[in-house]
Amino acid sequence: MSTVTAHEATHHEAHGDAHQEHHHHETFITKYVFSQDHKTIAKQFLVTGIIWAFIGGLFSVIFRLQLADPNATYPFLEDFLGHWAKGGKLQPEFYYALVTMHGTILVFFVLTAGLSGTFANFLIPLQIGARDMASPMLNMLSYWFFFLASVIMMSSLFVQTGPASGGWTIYPPLSALGEASSGSKIGMDLWLVSMAMFIVSSLLGGLNYITTILNMRTKGMSMTRMPLTIWALFFTAVLGVLSFPVLLSGAILLLFDRNLGTSFYLSDIVVAGKIMPNEGGSAILFQHLFWFLGHPEVYIILLPAMGMSSEILSVNSRKPIFGYMAMVGSLFAITILAFLVWAHHMFVTGLNPFLGSVFVLLTLLIAVPSAIKVFNWLTTLWKGNIRFTPAMMFAIGFVSLFISGGLTGIFLGNSALDIHLHDTYFVIAHFHIVMGVASFFGMFAGVYHWYPKMFGRYLNNTLAYIHFWVTIVGAYLIFWPMHYEGLAGMPRRYYDFSNWESFKMFSGLNQFISIVALVVFAVQLLFIINFFYSIWKGRKVTKQNPWDANTLEWTTPIRPGHGNWTGEIPEVHRWPYDYAKDGKDFIPQNVPVGADESKDH
Amino acid sequence: MNEFYFIAIVAMVFVVIFQIAKASEYVSVLKGEEKTRKQNNKINGFLLISFLVLGMIGVWYCNDILYGRTLFPQGAASEHGQKIDLMLYITIAVTGVVFFITQVLLFWFAFKYQEKEGKKAFYFPHNNKLELLWTTVPAIFLTILVVFGLKYWFKMTGDAPKDAIVVEITGHQFAWDMRYPGKDGKLGKKNYKLYNQPSGNTLAVDFNDEESWDDLHTTEMHLPVNRNVKLVINAMDVIHDVGLSHFRMKMDAVPGIPTTMWFKPIYTTAEMKKRTGNPNFVYEISCDQMCGKGHFSMRGVIVVETEEEYNKWLASQKPEYFTLFPDKDPSKQAQAVDTAAASKPMAQVMPNNP
Numbered sequence: 001m002s003t004v005t006a007h008e009a010t011h012h013e014a015h016g017d018a019h020q021e022h023h024h025h026e027t028f029i030t031k032y033v034f035s036q037d038h039k040t041i042a043k044q045f046l047v048t049g050i051i052w053a054f055i056g057g058l059f060s061v062i063f064r065l066q067l068a069d070p071n072a073t074y075p076f077l078e079d080f081l082g083h084w085a086k087g088g089k090l091q092p093e094f095y096y097a098l099v100t101m102h103g104t105i106l107v108f109f110v111l112t113a114g115l116s117g118t119f120a121n122f123l124i125p126l127q128i129g130a131r132d133m134a135s136p137m138l139n140m141l142s143y144w145f146f147f148l149a150s151v152i153m154m155s156s157l158f159v160q161t162g163p164a165s166g167g168w169t170i171y172p173p174l175s176a177l178g179e180a181s182s183g184s185k186i187g188m189d190l191w192l193v194s195m196a197m198f199i200v201s202s203l204l205g206g207l208n209y210i211t212t213i214l215n216m217r218t219k220g221m222s223m224t225r226m227p228l229t230i231w232a233l234f235f236t237a238v239l240g241v242l243s244f245p246v247l248l249s250g251a252i253l254l255l256f257d258r259n260l261g262t263s264f265y266l267s268d269i270v271v272a273g274k275i276m277p278n279e280g281g282s283a284i285l286f287q288h289l290f291w292f293l294g295h296p297e298v299y300i301i302l303l304p305a306m307g308m309s310s311e312i313l314s315v316n317s318r319k320p321i322f323g324y325m326a327m328v329g330s331l332f333a334i335t336i337l338a339f340l341v342w343a344h345h346m347f348v349t350g351l352n353p354f355l356g357s358v359f360v361l362l363t364l365l366i367a368v369p370s371a372i373k374v375f376n377w378l379t380t381l382w383k384g385n386i387r388f389t390p391a392m393m394f395a396i397g398f399v400s401l402f403i404s405g406g407l408t409g410i411f412l413g414n415s416a417l418d419i420h421l422h423d424t425y426f427v428i429a430h431f432h433i434v435m436g437v438a439s440f441f442g443m444f445a446g447v448y449h450w451y452p453k454m455f456g457r458y459l460n461n462t463l464a465y466i467h468f469w470v471t472i473v474g475a476y477l478i479f480w481p482m483h484y485e486g487l488a489g490m491p492r493r494y495y496d497f498s499n500w501e502s503f504k505m506f507s508g509l510n511q512f513i514s515i516v517a518l519v520v521f522a523v524q525l526l527f528i529i530n531f532f533y534s535i536w537k538g539r540k541v542t543k544q545n546p547w548d549a550n551t552l553e554w555t556t557p558i559r560p561g562h563g564n565w566t567g568e569i570p571e572v573h574r575w576p577y578d579y580a581k582d583g584k585d586f587i588p589q590n591v592p593v594g595a596d597e598s599k600d601h
Numbered sequence: 602m603n604e605f606y607f608i609a610i611v612a613m614v615f616v617v618i619f620q621i622a623k624a625s626e627y628v629s630v631l632k633g634e635e636k637t638r639k640q641n642n643k644i645n646g647f648l649l650i651s652f653l654v655l656g657m658i659g660v661w662y663c664n665d666i667l668y669g670r671t672l673f674p675q676g677a678a679s680e681h682g683q684k685i686d687l688m689l690y691i692t693i694a695v696t697g698v699v700f701f702i703t704q705v706l707l708f709w710f711a712f713k714y715q716e717k718e719g720k721k722a723f724y725f726p727h728n729n730k731l732e733l734l735w736t737t738v739p740a741i742f743l744t745i746l747v748v749f750g751l752k753y754w755f756k757m758t759g760d761a762p763k764d765a766i767v768v769e770i771t772g773h774q775f776a777w778d779m780r781y782p783g784k785d786g787k788l789g790k791k792n793y794k795l796y797n798q799p800s801g802n803t804l805a806v807d808f809n810d811e812e813s814w815d816d817l818h819t820t821e822m823h824l825p826v827n828r829n830v831k832l833v834i835n836a837m838d839v840i841h842d843v844g845l846s847h848f849r850m851k852m853d854a855v856p857g858i859p860t861t862m863w864f865k866p867i868y869t870t871a872e873m874k875k876r877t878g879n880p881n882f883v884y885e886i887s888c889d890q891m892c893g894k895g896h897f898s899m900r901g902v903i904v905v906e907t908e909e910e911y912n913k914w915l916a917s918q919k920p921e922y923f924t925l926f927p928d929k930d931p932s933k934q935a936q937a938v939d940t941a942a943a944s945k946p947m948a949q950v951m952p953n954n955p
Contacts, residue, residue, distance in 0.1 A: 076604040093894040167891040174839040181893045267857030268793040271838040283855050318722040326732050349853045350860035353758035357751050364743045371739040381710040383723035388645035403703045407696040414750035420685050420849040423889040462622035484667035489846025491889045494897035502885045505670050580722035
């Protein structure tokens, strides 16, 4: 007993010191720019992510203009795109650049950095009861490497030959040979360097998240008492740390092939009439390296959304999350399987059919933990007492989208069907619903739920509900019909379908989708306005625990300073899901177990 | 100018929505947080159930409009394709049932169990039987789908039957080229370093290999109906993909690594014109792997015809060897048969002719 108190005392003292030190030389620069406070870093990630999301979304609107009517001209585009939209008509090369950058930005800069970066930073110390990350310094560097990556990627938009345009998967030889595409000139080098910086950022962040979760939980916060958000962010970090380095190696080899004359990915090529000397490489090798990250990446994007939705569904149903251990187990299973399914992106590359069959089996296995999660979420709602806060709406929307998009994964994971559906609009519909929009919904849910903790103010509710309803209706209107285009074999990444006897009958539908996309984009602007307006002018939070939640972040002051808790860090006595237990609406984690309390968990 | 008005109108709409939202926030503060929350709850609960109902009607309506434009009504044009369609139907049925049940439960639960005065949520943290149920049931269904899928997968990706006609298809930015093996049934060797030697040798065929002398180089693919076809797939520059949506087949064309795929067309182009009711119907080859700025225009055409028509077409084609080396063309040779110098290559051209 004495050792425990002694330990606590030193613990406290150390923190007291750290605290004082920070108040000592806090200037604008250290507080808001080169801040080492995990909460400020989280906000930096979030704001940068929002800026990128705006750009990425805008790109999709511009290329949807082209798909809406391939013959139309938009003279205003020429005003700010110059030769990329000569005479108001988007050039094919630039169309592909837009498609490529849309994917790159949203997958990496928004849904990886913007999502994990924000919520891992913000929630991990607050929810496990730590004053900051294990290494605030590395944490700060993680953001600034991301910032550097952002600057480099942004600069590639302004080079003469344009940004990378070979698709976000940058398959060589297209991405390796400047002669093959103007986007494969300097724009591609910038893309690769930017991604290298991005990977450094992601690794610094990820290692920090893992270390913090394993070592810095407050007293009583055993692993099985962690909120599901933390579990999800933990597995996300593990996925990132183990898979991003593989992409880095792939990218470096590609840089070598591009600039140093090596032949890792190149063999037997005649491009633009020029006979290349490269022999013996394999273009397929890159795809293996890429998808070894690329598939876990899908779960890097999805798991935080799952974790946050689990938490928000439980809080607002006023009920414990159903099957906590099964939820953790399924997250774990998904994490393991995420590493073993990458080649399902390569069924039609000439992959050995036996190898393909192994990947079919492992891929469809993922449907089992996914099904467990869905049914557990449904059971969480069952017999609840549900409050439809904006966060809750987005969490419900997340589950709906996850079901819709997850089920089409069963089509694509089955190699025989993938032969027909591969690289068609069916794939676009599938991954946009399940990882694009669904993860965005998880992210929105997180923003609406934790905004009061971040800024001490609420977002405007009316705007939030408008945002939710237009977005979910719009997302389904955009992506649901695309399944039909895919079933008709309509290929992805086509600039114009009007010369194709097999696909031109969808021109009316393409126009409809573009109009809806425009509306959905406009509503996202409404969210952005709401977000920035409310930071300064939103309704003030007056309750310490506005959602009546159990987790530790709501035991901090309304506007926590660096160090989070003013006094001692609270001790944890129970799991975070004691809602509706023994007739009590909720029992926060720091409340000791009562003598007459039923022992259920 | 139009754009300016458009932006102005959008901005106005934003301002109006924003003002309404602000006003409603003031009202909610006046009314009290608790009361507003309950009101929002009612509205959103109702909207959720409406979304479910309208959504399901929308799903049906969407299917009604778009089903006719998918490839299902016209049927698959190859044997493999018919199996894929069958599997698609089974998968749509299975996932459709799951989709319907889970979405209905999700929105129904949300609506039914919305917050009510004096109601208490049910403390229900876990139940092993239930969890076991929804682990095993999906596992069983998936096993069935996997078994069926793999059975077809191995059949389709297995070796082509021995009697299959071999056609080579090569992708380059941004078109397709075909090569038929000619009478000997064998394609001549290729060596990419021989590209354009002699000028016009765009497929980099090695004409030192005698097997190449009767090979045909065409830009359109002709296939006889009801015969197995094996495609040997190449790429010159970057990765392309031979996408045959009507046959439900697809395979990447990778530079340096030839791939293959086989199938059996079961309807001629003429028959498909009748089946689809589209007099302009053609079997199209679409490039399905991003290959550069002309990717969307990389279109090829396959003509499926009767065996007779096919043979007639084959006979009308001239081997590439003769177009590239006109002096070795026997038809021209016949005119200049006296020329002594020409007799030697003649023997090379027709090695089987003594």
